[in-house]
Structure formats: structure tokens, C-alpha cells
Amino acid sequence: MNAFDEELNSRLAEIRGQGLYRQLSRVDSPQGPRVEIGGQSLLNFSSNDYLGLANDPILKEAAAAALHKFGAGSGASRLICGSLAPHHDLEDALAAFKGAEAALSFSSGYATALGAICALVDNNDVIVVDKLVHASIVDAARLSGAKLRVFGHNNLNDLAKILQWADRRHAAPPLTPAGRRPRTLIVTESIFSMDGDQAPLRELAALKEKTGAWLMVDDAHASGLYGKSRRGLPEELGVADKIDVHMGTLGKAFGAAGGYICGSRTLIDFLINRARSFIFSTAPVPAAAAAAAAGVRFVQSDAGEQRRNRLWSNAALVSRHLNTQGGAIIPIMIGGEEKAVQMAAALRKEGVFIPAIRHPTVSQGQARLRLTATAAHSRAEMEQLLSALRAVNLISNS
Numbered sequence: 001m002n003a004f005d006e007e008l009n010s011r012l013a014e015i016r017g018q019g020l021y022r023q024l025s026r027v028d029s030p031q032g033p034r035v036e037i038g039g040q041s042l043l044n045f046s047s048n049d050y051l052g053l054a055n056d057p058i059l060k061e062a063a064a065a066a067l068h069k070f071g072a073g074s075g076a077s078r079l080i081c082g083s084l085a086p087h088h089d090l091e092d093a094l095a096a097f098k099g100a101e102a103a104l105s106f107s108s109g110y111a112t113a114l115g116a117i118c119a120l121v122d123n124n125d126v127i128v129v130d131k132l133v134h135a136s137i138v139d140a141a142r143l144s145g146a147k148l149r150v151f152g153h154n155n156l157n158d159l160a161k162i163l164q165w166a167d168r169r170h171a172a173p174p175l176t177p178a179g180r181r182p183r184t185l186i187v188t189e190s191i192f193s194m195d196g197d198q199a200p201l202r203e204l205a206a207l208k209e210k211t212g213a214w215l216m217v218d219d220a221h222a223s224g225l226y227g228k229s230r231r232g233l234p235e236e237l238g239v240a241d242k243i244d245v246h247m248g249t250l251g252k253a254f255g256a257a258g259g260y261i262c263g264s265r266t267l268i269d270f271l272i273n274r275a276r277s278f279i280f281s282t283a284p285v286p287a288a289a290a291a292a293a294a295g296v297r298f299v300q301s302d303a304g305e306q307r308r309n310r311l312w313s314n315a316a317l318v319s320r321h322l323n324t325q326g327g328a329i330i331p332i333m334i335g336g337e338e339k340a341v342q343m344a345a346a347l348r349k350e351g352v353f354i355p356a357i358r359h360p361t362v363s364q365g366q367a368r369l370r371l372t373a374t375a376a377h378s379r380a381e382m383e384q385l386l387s388a389l390r391a392v393n394l395i396s397n398s
Contacts, residue, residue, distance in 0.1 A: 051375045126182070187217075318371065
């Protein structure tokens with residue numbers, strides 16, 4: 001073994017010693033309520049495929065049609081010759097769905113956060129994020145060069161103090177070297193990905209209006225699930241028009257892959273010219289864009305509403321037994337990293353797949369099983385889950 005690998009082995013040993021070592025689990029089946037892992041059929045309660053669209057014939061047919069018409073790859077970045085019709089169809093569908101002037105799609109949610117945040121703010125500006133936002137937002141905030149401030153999770157008083165500090169900071173000098181006013185960007189998730197709780201979007205929007213800050217909301221885990229038209233939590237709370245930057249992903253309720261930004265035509269034109277993860281990436285494959293567009297259309301249909309209702313029914317069943325708030329994301333707090341891994345292994349012996357979530361995804365000592373119900377789970381499968389949770393003493397037998 002050479003010195004390079006010896007050093008990495010030493011680092012891996014440290015990771016193992018902390019109970020944080022991770023390995024990939026090969027899945028030999030499509031995403032669905034059951035998956036094949038290691039030759040075993042397991043009930044899958046770990047997926048973000050909330051409406052069960054990832055293996056739906058409607059999306060597969062849309063992907064296959066795009067594959068046959070436009071090929072396997074896009075050939076280049078969107079600004080060269082890779083801006084194929086399926087990408088434009090997807091963005092038109094997203095803008096119409098969200099009630100926005102325009103939309104822009106990216107290869108992943110991670111690339112979306114990096115591209116948008118780094119385009120909007122720089123070292124003259126301030127970015128303020130909730131303590132529990134996704135790692136992609138944290139990484140983008142750091143990469144942007146803006147002054148990063150973190151407010152306590154959903155702590156509006158903490159945020160207000162930071163915004164007051166930012167206003168004082170922006171007062172001198174009044175303009176950046178480029179001749180523009182320094183700005184403050186607030187970023188939050190709508191439904192937090194690890195805890196499943198909601199951001200106080202009404203109050204955040206009011207603070208944003210009061211201070212003149214910009215507000216960006218990652219609606220990844222709410223789009224397709226909340227609101228009268230399933231547009232997400234901003235619609236449900238009546239503040240969609242108060243949010244400057246609507247971010248989301250296509251790999252959750254929509255059943256496909258990628259990320260997007262919705263907003264004004266001016267915002268989208270700006271990102272096309274300044275979002276580096278968009279400019280310098282080969283365009284996503286046309287089949288993925290076509291599948292995502294089909295997912296966006298499905299969510300708005302009567303069948304989409306029926307699936308949403310089935311999802312909430314399944315989530316409520318589990319939540320009643322775990323005494324949680326009833327969202328699609330149901331964290332089962334364990335605490336220690338090794339204990340969480342042991343509980344996940346015990347559930348796997350019972351035929352249920354729910355991997356342990358550990359640091360750095362969550363804070364040390366906050367390891368958990370992140371259970372996600374979907375519309376695709378039958379009542380019998382939900383009952384099998386409850387039996388497994390009883391067998392490992394995560395819920396009582398009463």
C-alpha cells in the first residue's frame with residue numbers, strides 16, 4: 001500500500017471509530033414500496049418518492065419517448081447546443097405549475113443551490129440561513145463569499161437581530177465597488193428534510209418585507225404535497241408572491257431527477273447568465289427532463305390529488321403510533337450513531353429498510369431513523385411496518 005492509501009485508510013479508521021462509516025447498498029429493483037437489496041425483498045420506508053411516481057408507467061413512457069426522439073445525451077451545455085426541447089417543455093410546465101413567470105432547471109438540487117446562491121450574492125453581501133438547511137445551501141453560502149450568518153432553527157427573534165445587524169453593515173459604505181447596494185439574502189427550507197417540520201413562512205415573509213431582504217425558499221419536500229393546487233407550502237400559507245426565489249427538486253414528489261428555480265423572468269434570465277453550475281454543465285439527459293415534466297403534470301391531475309390523499313393517510317397512521325406531527329417525513333430519534341445503525345439492522349431483519357441517518361447529515365448525538373411514508377404503500381405494507389417497529393421496541397404493543 002502506498003503512502004496515499006495509507007493516509008486515507010487512517011482517516012477511514014477514524015470514521016469507523018466514530019460509528020460514521022458508510023457503504024453503498026446496491027438496489028436491484030426499481031424504486032417502490034419494496035426494493036431488492038442483497039437478494040432480499042425489503043419494505044422501503046426511506047425513499048423521497050412520496051407519490052410513488054419514480055417507477056410509474058406515465059413517467060417511464062415519457063422518458064422512453066424522449067430517449068427515442070432526442071437520444072441518450074444532450075451533447076453540450078444548454079448555452080452551446082444542449083438546450084433541447086424537453087428542457088424547455090419542463091421549464092414551461094414548472095412555471096405554469098408554480099404560477100411563476102419563468103423557471104430554470106438544473107442537473108440536481110445541489111447544483112441548483114450552488115448556481116443560484118453564488119449568482120445572487122458575493123463578498124459584498126450577507127446571506128442568512130436557518131441552522132437546519134440542507135448541506136447544499138450551506139456549501140453554496142460559503143462558496144459565494146458572502147458574509148454568512150446562521151439563525152437558530154425557526155427562531156424569528158434571532159433572525160430579526162441578524163437582519164438589524166446586516167442593515168447596519170450595509171449602511172457603510174453605501175455602495176459596493178461595482179456601484180450597487182449590498183444585499184441580504186435569507187434562505188430556508190419550507191419542510192425541513194430531516195425533521196419534517198415547517199418553516200414559519202408567513203413571519204419570514206413579513207420580516208423580509210420589513211427589512212428589504214431577499215427571500216429564497218427550498219420547497220423540495222413540499223412541492224406536490226401542500227397547497228390547494230399542490231404548489232407547495234408557500235401556496236398553502238398564502239405567501240408564494242412574497243418569495244423572491246422558489247427552489248425545488250424533481251426527484252421527490254415529481255418522481256424524476258434534477259432541480260429548479262422558479263421566479264420572475266428577470267431572475268431566470270440573470271441565472272442563465274450567472275449561475276455557474278448551469279452554464280458550465282452538460283445539460284441533463286432529455287429522458288430525465290421529459291420524465292420530470294410528466295411528473296409535474298401528473299401532480300396537478302385528479303390522480304395526483306388521490307395519491308396525495310393516500311400519502312397523508314399512510315403518514316397519519318404511522319404518526320399516531322409514534323406521536324409525531326403527521327408529515328411525510330417522520331424522524332425516529334435514536335441519539336447515538338452506533339445505536340442508530342443497530343436499530344436499522346434490526347429493522348432490516350424484520351424486512352424493513354430504513355437506513356440510519358448520522359453526522360454530518362444531522363448533528364452528533366442526533367442520529368435517527370428517517371421514516372418516509374409514500375402513496376405507493378398498501379395498508380397491508382403499513383401494518384407490516386408497524387409490526388416491525390413493535391418487534392424492535394420502537395412503538396408499544398398497545
